[in-house]
Amino acid sequence: MAFPWILSNSLALSSSSTCNFLPWTLPKFQFHPSTRSVNCRCKCGLSAEDDLKFVLHDALDFSGIDTSHARAARVGFCAQIKNFSDLERGTSITINRGVDLARAALQIAAEDDSLISHSSVPLPVDDFIERLDTLSMGYCSQYSSSFRSSPENFLDCLERYLYLNKGFRRTSTRNHVEHRALYLNSVLTHRSGSVTMLSLIYSEILKMLRMWGVLNFDVEIFFPHDSHSSPRGYLKQKSKESDQSHIMTSQSLLVEILKDLKNAFWPFQLDHARSPFIRAAEAAHCVTGANNANESASQLASAKAGRHRLQRGVWTSVHFGDMRRALSACERLILLKHDPKELRDYGVLLYHCGYYEEALQFLKHYRDTEQSGLIDNVEEDAVEKLVVRLNLILMEVGWSRQPKHRNILFNNSEPW
Structure with missing residues (x-):
């Protein structure tokens, strides 16, 4: 099944002050149009009829980080997969x-x-x-x-x-x-x-x-x-x-490479028995019967300490991954057109980054392309709750997203 999307080329948006790695209070934000023209349309020949836009590169550009090498590498990746026929995918x-x-x-x-x-x-x-x-x-x-x-x-x-x-x-x-x-x-x-x-x-x-x-x-x-x-x-x-x-096969190898990266850098590392999406949805309070009440005090203390480290730009916490690399893995998995669930997983990450409009677009597109008979009821319910929450956020009178601090997406200080 093919999914239409393009890389973001018109707006570079600021992000939230913190990511909700555990259920803390949801912050508010404000959009900031970019003053620079960014032309980064993907070279994969994908349709843009739904105008789905990736966020990562433009967000980093807006924060002052040069992404020219990252964009060139993405174009190089797209050049390899652009003629990925069904036959070649299964070779x-x-x-x-x-x-x-x-x-x-x-x-x-x-x-x-x-x-x-x-x-x-x-x-x-x-x-x-x-x-x-x-x-x-x-x-x-x-x-x-x-x-x-x-x-x-x-x-x-x-x-x-x-x-x-x-x-x-x-x-x-x-x-x-x-x-x-x-x-x-x-x-x-x-x-x-x-x-x-x-x-x-x-x-x-x-x-x-x-x-x-x-x-x-x-x-x-x-x-x-x-x-x-x-x-x-x-x-x-x-x-x-x-x-x-x-x-x-050629496709399964690339999918495996990217899923390994996605799982390694997913910002919600506690309880690997559950899917990455469920862990992220639980952090957003969109899963009923969550296991947070059963988590030990040491786990919660470790999670809180890890969140504080990430806010200071330290990316070495074992309980919290790297939002930048998790987003990049999700974007490339979407480009492979392998599984509609990648749209959903990317959407929930955008929610935690404060990109509510884009998160809602990806989640809606996921609902339009999903095969309902194959969807887990808990995950489907979490998607619906997240969509409702995003609609409420976007309907809020005077809603803004003006951060007091930079989102972890924009932290570029490293511990080495």
């Missing part, structure tokens, strides 16, 4: 040639790097592409004898090269993964990464070997769903029906 990552998955992953890393570092130079994407090529060439020089051996021995040699000789390893648990393990450039540098990143690197080596004519059999990558195994190659001719759930 295995080991044989896909329509989308450069490694370059798309590096453009994701480049945008987030610009958002948090405010560097005057962009992330050198081409240099890391060259590192991948060098990694493939290294296998050829060390294990050239495997080209004449059986497919099983070839794959054993490849895994020995990747996991032993080069020392790539998977980070431990999904909920507490190191943030650098989620970005391809960092994984290539530190050789420690998520299962998604290791699968991508494995597939890139296979694709290069196939392009060089040294791989003459069909191979798939087994993507493990446990918390400790590493990706492994296997001969496709010997695959079983049960292996299908472990095959990564």
